[in-house]
Amino acid sequence: MKKLNALFVAIGLLSSASALAQETLRYGLESQYPPFESRNASGELEGFDIELGKAICQVGNFKCSWVESSFDALIPALAAKKFDAINSAMNITEARMKSIGFTNPIYRIPSMLIVKTGSGLLPTVDSLKGKSIGVLQGSIQETFAKKHWEPQGVTVTPYQDQNQVYNDMVAGRLDGTLVMSAAGQSGFLEKPQGKAFSFAGKAVEDPVVLGVGIGFGLRKDDAKLKAALDAAIVKVQNDGTLTRLAAKFFPGIDVSVK
Numbered sequence: 435m436k437k438l439n440a441l442f443v444a445i446g447l448l449s450s451a452s453a454l455a456q457e458t459l460r461y462g463l464e465s466q467y468p469p470f471e472s473r474n475a476s477g478e479l480e481g482f483d484i485e486l487g488k489a490i491c492q493v494g495n496f497k498c499s500w501v502e503s504s505f506d507a508l509i510p511a512l513a514a515k516k517f518d519a520i521n522s523a524m525n526i527t528e529a530r531m532k533s534i535g536f537t538n539p540i541y542r543i544p545s546m547l548i549v550k551t552g553s554g555l556l557p558t559v560d561s562l563k564g565k566s567i568g569v570l571q572g573s574i575q576e577t578f579a580k581k582h583w584e585p586q587g588v589t590v591t592p593y594q595d596q597n598q599v600y601n602d603m604v605a606g607r608l609d610g611t612l613v614m615s616a617a618g619q620s621g622f623l624e625k626p627q628g629k630a631f632s633f634a635g636k637a638v639e640d641p642v643v644l645g646v647g648i649g650f651g652l653r654k655d656d657a658k659l660k661a662a663l664d665a666a667i668v669k670v671q672n673d674g675t676l677t678r679l680a681a682k683f684f685p686g687i688d689v690s691v692k
Contacts, residue, residue: 506572520651539647
């Protein structure tokens with residue numbers, strides 16, 4: 435009996451030590467951007483970034499929690515220590531790296547223009563001059579459109595919620611939206627609301643504005659967390675987890691970081 439008691443005590447101590455070693459990782463996200471992150475009918479968070487975040491926590495021995503914010507407030511909220519890492523399809527760009535740090539790139543999604551089918555519009559200045567384009571506020575798509583299109587006579591209107599952009603397109607108040615292709619596909623084009631719309635032309639390109647891929651945003655001085663997350667990212671990239679999630683949420687889209 436004494437040996438059994440000693441065994442139970444030992445198991446309890448090991449469990450306690452394991453629990454202590456498992457730190458909580460608070461992810462910050464904007465939850466209105468399917469298929470990356472959104473809430474289902476039961477109010478639960480779901481999407482590519484949610485499952486990716488959970489996989490990272492599992493291999494990195496973290497306990498996940500989630501903190502919601504509007505997309506344009508994520509960087510200020512990170513700086514204010516309301517959470518530990520931005521996990522919300524945020525592209526790594528030179529402009530953002532002036533304010534925060536990032537993990538290594540995890541995946542990449544092209545940005546494309548969505549317009550009404552048959553409109554003839556293309557993602558070029560000549561085609562869009564005099565037109566009105568909606569973008570997600572604080573996104574790289576907003577930065578791109580304001581840099582390349584707005585000075586040439588294109589009206590660029592930022593929205594805090596991408597779903598509001600889609601609503602205004604259907605209502606005829608916008609001529610199109612520049613969006614990450616995966617988000618536009620599953621969040622709009624595959625739904626009844628988007629049946630009269632389609633992608634126009636090819637993906638837009640500007641490495642400086644659009645970045646080198648999507649990673650987790652971090653505070654610059656959080657070197658320990660960056661090292662732990664980078665190691666976990668390599669694991670989910672190498673063990674097939676990232677490929678499996680991409681096939682589930684972004685069928686037909688190559689998300690590999692070049």
